[in-house]
Amino acid sequence: MAQQGPRLPGARRGAAGEQAGHEARVEQASPDERLVGTAIYVDGRRARSPESLAETSRALADEDGAMAWVGLYRPSAEELQAAAEEFGLHELAVEDAILAHQRPKVERYDETLFVVLRPARYLDETEQVELGELHLFIGPDFVLTVRHGRSPDLSAVRDRMEAAPELLRRGPHAVLYAVLDAVVDDYAPVVEGVQHDIDEIETQVFGGDPNASRRTYQLSREVIELQRATSPLLGILEEVGANYAERDADAELHRRLRDVTDHATTVAERVGGFRQMISDILSVNATLVTQEQNEKMKSLTEASYAQSEQVKSISSWAAILFAPTLVGTVYGMNFDAMPELHWSFGYPMAVGLMIVVCVLLYVVFKRRDWL
Secondary structure (H helix, E strand, O other): OOOOOOOOOOOOOOOHHHHHHHHHHHHOOOHHHHEEEEEEEEOOEEEEOOOOHHHHHHHHHHOOOEEEEEEEEOOOHHHHHHHHHHHOOOHHHHHHHHHOOOOOEEEEEOOEEEEEEOOEEEEOOOOEEEEOOEEEEEOOOEEEEEEOOOOOOHHHHHHHHHOOHHHHOOOHHHHHHHHHHHHHHHHHHHHHHHHHHHHHHHHHHHOOOOOHHHHHHHHHHHHHHHHHHHOOHHHHHHHHHHHHHHOOOOHHHHHHHHHHHHHHHHHHHHHHHHHHHHHHHHHHHHHHHHHHHHHHHHHHHHHHHHHHHHHHHHHHHHHHHHHHHHHHHHHOOOOOOOOOOOOOOHHHHHHHHHHHHHHHHHHHHHHOOOO
């Protein structure tokens, strides 16, 4: 992300393989090992690396002007309660962090700021968007991060901040800025991935792919979730900026936060545009499906009409041929007492009757366009 003022060095994220290995180790770790990336900073530089919350609290009390940065990954309720006792966190904020599945928001509890973010990453293998959840407790002299997903890579954020002590010495709110910056930056590849999916779906729709509808609805759900994660960002950044102003934060943090806000605005606008694009694709797809169905119905109707015409023609000739058959059948019965049986004009009369009936039926069917 381009920024005003000096840039943070070391902006490159950690390798995907190293990150996956780290996550796997955290998943299998004991409760004590879920405390990751704990450090005490003095004047923007790491002074200590405590191995427990209690040790962190004691070290923070021993160092004047120190700041603690504690990271937790998918902690249990007991672990969060222990952190709450050490840092004096409000019970309502702790309850939200335990339950997780919170909407993005920022709340203030006395001197502590509680921020909930929904970072995202794009999975190229499955072409899906994966949303995580990140909680931050920003106190006067501490930062506590609670991750409930694989993103963002806070170890990379910590490395960037430690490489820029002039920024880190600005305290917990500088860390909050860095995390917000990382979360917003991580939306960029997600947005590009979704744009690529939309382009592919458009090709499928106009190519008549029958799987386009299913994929469109799946992407629509992902975009809705992504919009729920990104749309509150502007309100969060505005609230954080107001908090900076209230605390008389220096101009550098304000400039950097405005830069994050600009990028967050771009992300929110693009995600909102995605929803409209998918809505348009669904409308076009529905129109194309309807047209295809109409063409099929038209073909079926034409085939049915042609078949009906053939049936009428066949029925007409069957009726015409049935008339002489009926007359011949009647006079072909071997009964001595039948009228006209021994009449000399019986045969011409029978033949004439057959002809008259056939001609009459032909004229009738012809007028009705059955022949």
